[in-house]
Amino acid sequence: MFKWKTDEFSWVDFTIDILRILIVLGVVVGAWNTLSSGRISFAQWVNLFAAGLSQGSIYALIALGYTLVYGILLMINFAHGEVFMAGAFSTVFLAEALNRTGFLNEQPLLAILLMIMFAGLVSMTVAILLERVAYRPLRGSPRLVPLITAIGASFFLQYTFRGLYGSGFKAYPQVRILQGAISIGDINIPVVQVFVFGSALVLMLGLYWLVERTRVGKAMRAVSENKEVARLMGIDIDWVIMFTFGVGGFLAGSAGVINGMFRPQGVNFFMGFIPGIKAFTAAVLGGIGNIPGAMLGGLFLGVIEAIGPNLVLAGLGIPGANQLKDVIAFTMLVLVLIFRPQGILGERLSEQKA
Amino acid sequence: MDLLRSQTSQKILIFGLFSGAFILFTGAVGMIAAFHEREVVDRFISLGQLLLLMAPFVTAYYVSRQLSDFDEGKAPLLISGVIIGLMTALPSIILLLFNADEYRFLLDICLRVIPFVAASLVAWRMHRAGAETQTALGIWLMIAFLVGIVTFSFALIFEIKGDLRTVLVNIDRDWVEVVTFDNRNDLMRGIGTLGLVSMAAGLAGSLLYLMPAVPRRALVYGLSVTVLVGAFGETVRLVLQENLDRDTLREIFRRDTLRQNAALALFVISTAAGFLWAMYGSQARARFGDMKTSQRRTVNIIGLVLFVIFMLMLPWLIGRTLSDVAVTIGIFVLMGLGLNIAIGLAGLLDLGYLTNYAVGAYILAVLTSIGPLGLFKGTFTFWMVIPLALLAAMFAGFIFAVPVLRMRGDYLAIATLGFGEIIGKLAISDWLKPLIGGAQGVQAIPKPIFLGAELKNPEQLYYIVLVASLVTLFVSIRLNNSRTGRQWMAIREDEDVATAMGIDTARAKLLAFTLSAATGGVAGAIFAAKVGTVFPNSFTVFISINVLSLIIVGGIASNPGIVVGAIVLIGMPELLREFSDFRFLMYGALLILMMIKRPQGLIPSKIVTHEIRTGVKPALAAAE
Numbered sequence: 001m002f003k004w005k006t007d008e009f010s011w012v013d014f015t016i017d018i019l020r021i022l023i024v025l026g027v028v029v030g031a032w033n034t035l036s037s038g039r040i041s042f043a044q045w046v047n048l049f050a051a052g053l054s055q056g057s058i059y060a061l062i063a064l065g066y067t068l069v070y071g072i073l074l075m076i077n078f079a080h081g082e083v084f085m086a087g088a089f090s091t092v093f094l095a096e097a098l099n100r101t102g103f104l105n106e107q108p109l110l111a112i113l114l115m116i117m118f119a120g121l122v123s124m125t126v127a128i129l130l131e132r133v134a135y136r137p138l139r140g141s142p143r144l145v146p147l148i149t150a151i152g153a154s155f156f157l158q159y160t161f162r163g164l165y166g167s168g169f170k171a172y173p174q175v176r177i178l179q180g181a182i183s184i185g186d187i188n189i190p191v192v193q194v195f196v197f198g199s200a201l202v203l204m205l206g207l208y209w210l211v212e213r214t215r216v217g218k219a220m221r222a223v224s225e226n227k228e229v230a231r232l233m234g235i236d237i238d239w240v241i242m243f244t245f246g247v248g249g250f251l252a253g254s255a256g257v258i259n260g261m262f263r264p265q266g267v268n269f270f271m272g273f274i275p276g277i278k279a280f281t282a283a284v285l286g287g288i289g290n291i292p293g294a295m296l297g298g299l300f301l302g303v304i305e306a307i308g309p310n311l312v313l314a315g316l317g318i319p320g321a322n323q324l325k326d327v328i329a330f331t332m333l334v335l336v337l338i339f340r341p342q343g344i345l346g347e348r349l350s351e352q353k354a
Numbered sequence: 355m356d357l358l359r360s361q362t363s364q365k366i367l368i369f370g371l372f373s374g375a376f377i378l379f380t381g382a383v384g385m386i387a388a389f390h391e392r393e394v395v396d397r398f399i400s401l402g403q404l405l406l407l408m409a410p411f412v413t414a415y416y417v418s419r420q421l422s423d424f425d426e427g428k429a430p431l432l433i434s435g436v437i438i439g440l441m442t443a444l445p446s447i448i449l450l451l452f453n454a455d456e457y458r459f460l461l462d463i464c465l466r467v468i469p470f471v472a473a474s475l476v477a478w479r480m481h482r483a484g485a486e487t488q489t490a491l492g493i494w495l496m497i498a499f500l501v502g503i504v505t506f507s508f509a510l511i512f513e514i515k516g517d518l519r520t521v522l523v524n525i526d527r528d529w530v531e532v533v534t535f536d537n538r539n540d541l542m543r544g545i546g547t548l549g550l551v552s553m554a555a556g557l558a559g560s561l562l563y564l565m566p567a568v569p570r571r572a573l574v575y576g577l578s579v580t581v582l583v584g585a586f587g588e589t590v591r592l593v594l595q596e597n598l599d600r601d602t603l604r605e606i607f608r609r610d611t612l613r614q615n616a617a618l619a620l621f622v623i624s625t626a627a628g629f630l631w632a633m634y635g636s637q638a639r640a641r642f643g644d645m646k647t648s649q650r651r652t653v654n655i656i657g658l659v660l661f662v663i664f665m666l667m668l669p670w671l672i673g674r675t676l677s678d679v680a681v682t683i684g685i686f687v688l689m690g691l692g693l694n695i696a697i698g699l700a701g702l703l704d705l706g707y708l709t710n711y712a713v714g715a716y717i718l719a720v721l722t723s724i725g726p727l728g729l730f731k732g733t734f735t736f737w738m739v740i741p742l743a744l745l746a747a748m749f750a751g752f753i754f755a756v757p758v759l760r761m762r763g764d765y766l767a768i769a770t771l772g773f774g775e776i777i778g779k780l781a782i783s784d785w786l787k788p789l790i791g792g793a794q795g796v797q798a799i800p801k802p803i804f805l806g807a808e809l810k811n812p813e814q815l816y817y818i819v820l821v822a823s824l825v826t827l828f829v830s831i832r833l834n835n836s837r838t839g840r841q842w843m844a845i846r847e848d849e850d851v852a853t854a855m856g857i858d859t860a861r862a863k864l865l866a867f868t869l870s871a872a873t874g875g876v877a878g879a880i881f882a883a884k885v886g887t888v889f890p891n892s893f894t895v896f897i898s899i900n901v902l903s904l905i906i907v908g909g910i911a912s913n914p915g916i917v918v919g920a921i922v923l924i925g926m927p928e929l930l931r932e933f934s935d936f937r938f939l940m941y942g943a944l945l946i947l948m949m950i951k952r953p954q955g956l957i958p959s960k961i962v963t964h965e966i967r968t969g970v971k972p973a974l975a976a977a978e
Contacts, residue, residue: 012756012759012760012860015756015757016756016757016760019757075764076764076768093511093515093520093521094507094510094511096514096515097510097511097513097514097515098510100514101510101514114503114507117500117503118503118504118507121500121503121504122504133946134946134950137950138949138950141953143763143764144701144703144763144764144767145949145953146949147703147763147764147767148703148902148906148945148949149945149946149949149950151705151899151902151945152903152941152942152943152944152945152946152949153942153945153946154942155899155938155939155941155942155945156938156939156942156943156945156946157942158938158942159383159936159938159939159942160379160383160939162383163382163383163384163385163524163936163939164382164383164522164523164524165521165522165523166523273895274775277768277771277772277775280768281772284765318785319784319785320783320784320785323779323782323783323784323785324779324780324783324785326775326779327776327779327780327783330772330773330775330776330779331772331776333768333769333772334757334758334769334772334773334776337758337761337765337768337769337772338757338758338760338761338769341761341765
């Protein structure tokens with residue numbers, strides 16, 4: 001566990017190792033306390049796990065956008081959370097309209113499909129515009145330049161949508177078939193969670209098919225492997241990059257609708273920022289640039305975020321542990337970046353990329 | 355008439371559309387209506403209307419300059435100005451029509467037609483590029499389907515909601531009123547006015563370009579001075595209030611806006627001054643250039659002394675309200691100079707700067723507060739805690755720096771952003787509530803006491819900020835040329851090479867983080883003392899973004915740039931309340947624009963400029 005260098009003692013490694021021990025200790029003690037106290041029953045754990053899984057599948061959908069772009073351009077599209085917001089925020093109006101005509105409850109599947117398509121296309125447009133206006137002129141410049149641009153774009157988009165749609169929260173209407181819960185013994189799993197997980201799974205499979213089985217996907221893989229050689233093979237790099245942003249945007253937008261169905265507190269212009277950072281965490285967790293990794297990382301992060309506060313923080317005697325959900329997620333982010341920047345599934349990421 | 359040559363006319367159309375999109379965008383996010391609240395010249399023109407005029411004016415001027423390369427004579431340039439004016443007005447006119455009840459059917463028709471048009475355009479282009487008919491047909495179907503989904507959804511939304519306004523909240527009566535120049539009831543007349551005014555502004559832009567250089571410069575100078583004074587009328591009035599009697603003031607201003615006569619006089623005077631400067635300015639500069647070094651130094655020293663006296667006199671000159679703004683600007687100058695050590699000198703993009711600010715503020719709050727959360731209830735004074743706040747922030751910077759020492763570039767940025775968010779969440783949590791008050795924060799922080807007098811006004815706090823900024827400025831100028839500074843710059847340029855040169859990069863980076871944290875702590879402490887309460891809501895990611903923006907806009911690694919950046923980015927939204935709603939919109943746009951057009955900033959540092967000119971990797975190349 002300790003990395004003693006043979007020739008010299010590195011105090012940075014030493015500090016990081018101490019940090020590692022402290023964290024492991026904290027987690028073990030907290031978990032032991034909680035489990036031995038038996039405050040939370042097995043059924044409750046399963047519920048937490050299921051809720052985490054569905055939240056995680058939303059993170060996973062957003063994380064795919066980060067990973068796709070990073071795989072091709074080696075840049076963090078910091079504004080991707082706002083692409084997610086754009087779709088979710090715009091579709092609220094469609095959802096309200098569909099609800100008022102009654103179509104949403106008569107033909108829920110068709111209505112939700114329409115909403116997902118609409119949100120996806122809106123987000124796709126935003127993502128493509130973003131690439132065209134903000135990132136393309138900077139391609140090939142030093143790496144911090146596009147990152148700063150992306151931070152700028154993130155705030156620009158937030159406040160653009162605040163200006164367009166107003167600053168208040170808007171809630172998605174309730175869909176009748178998504179109410180209620182599936183009961184197995186004393187375990188109750190809300191239908192909406194099943195719906196979230198299922199639809200995310202379908203979208204992810206669709207992406208996997210797109211990347212692995214189609215010509216465009218092959219071109220995307222080629223460009224991410226080596227841009228110059230791909231160009232020589234007759235692939236239009238600009239078009240592939242645009243397409244990649246578009247696909248990432250589509251997934252983020254559809255995640256926006258799914259998120260809206262799942263979380264009753266509504267959407268507003270700032271809703272994309274925190275999920276954006278978390279999805280980035282998920283992407284890094286799974287190994288950035290790695291598509292299955294992003295899916296896995298998202299689910300993992302969702303589950304940790306749901307279980308962590310109750311298991312570890314409450315066990316350590318911290319009051320209001322559920323308020324610290326985000327702290328758990330961001331701590332995960334920092335820890336992954338410190339200890340395993342290549343992620344769970346990533347081996348592609350070497351020194352030069354990290 | 356080469357104007358009809360396709361490339362030229364395409365350029366005109368594209369730029370015209372850009373300026374039209376700009377006007378449409380600013381209208382849709384509510385800027386135009388908000389700016390309309392502020393009159394630049396009394397009962398003559400508002401800031402919102404000025405925005406409507408500026409877009410075609412500036413675009414036409416710019417395009418004329420580009421077109422003049424083709425050397426086509428005057429008439430085409432003037433025509434292009436008119437066309438640009440028309441193109442600028444066009445998108446807003448279309449939206450006006452869509453928004454009016456009588457012409458709603460146009461929106462419905464458009465939404466139905468768009469999918470087919472878009473699909474046909476793409477398919478046609480593909481067909482011309484040599485795609486097979488079958489592929490083109492497939493593409494046509496796909497695009498018509500996808501665009502159809504979007505337009506169908508929009509049609510559904512507008513049909514059921516009944517109005518554009520219910521979705522786009524800022525396309526409201528106020529917007530219509532500004533855009534139609536107060537002809538809301540007669541839409542056609544309003545549209546005509548908008549078109550004509552816009553075309554006139556475009557024409558004026560082209561005309562301005564055709565003027566000889568000297569009067570043009572004088573005119574631009576006169577116009578910009580008048581507009582600035584008019585827009586910042588409230589501020590100018592506050593300054594004059596300290597130095598003029600009320601009757602004179604009433605001659606110049608009606609409440610906060612410039613009277614028409616005063617504006618005219620100001621315009622004439624400033625144009626004349628601009629004229630003189632344009633005629634003789636170069637001579638004056640040449641004379642300064644001819645001076646001996648010693649003489650030049652004398653002039654510089656006189657300038658510096660005058661500047662210092664001005665800075666010392668400032669609170670008396672500008673009064674209380676503006677002193678308050680000056681204190682806020684000073685706090686951000688402090689943070690900007692601090693963060694610049696990390697970003698500008700060492701190339702470490704730290705997005706968690708609010709951590710240090712929060713630590714400084716909370717340390718001061720908890721140690722000096724006389725409220726229930728104060729630990730010592732007044733035993734500690736402001737002056738005793740300032741060094742503690744500084745040390746605590748440095749310690750926090752140190753602690754958070756250790757884990758991230760191994761990270762580079764974008765990962766470092768995201769990790770520090772994560773730290774910032776963690777601190778923000780902890781500050782508001784129940785866990786730390788007994789210590790720092792959770793969402794209620796810490797109240798009852800006493801003001802600093804200096805020689806028995808309580809420094810309770812911004813005029814007095816100003817001096818604390820001034821001294822702190824000057825000390826920081828001095829330190830950072832000295833650091834720039836020190837051995838450590840050189841080490842940082844080496845790391846910024848290339849970390850691996852720096853290591854190979856024998857620089858202990860871990861130590862140097864740690865030092866950069868720690869030192870940059872120090873001023874953040876002081877800034878936080880001063881902020882806490884100024885406000886008297888510390889809320890967790892003051893410590894959000896926006897603080898970090900503010901500081902980052904002012905560094906980037908002012909000029910990375912450039913101390914004067916940071917001061918200017920703080921004055922522009924922090925001062926302007928404080929002075930123009932209409933701006934403050936849109937400050938992050940503008941920060942975002944500025945960050946993008948600066949990175950694309952002027953990565954070295956408004957007042958670049960010499961080294962960065964040199965690097966960009968000579969093609970050496972610029973400051974932002976760190977982390978490659």
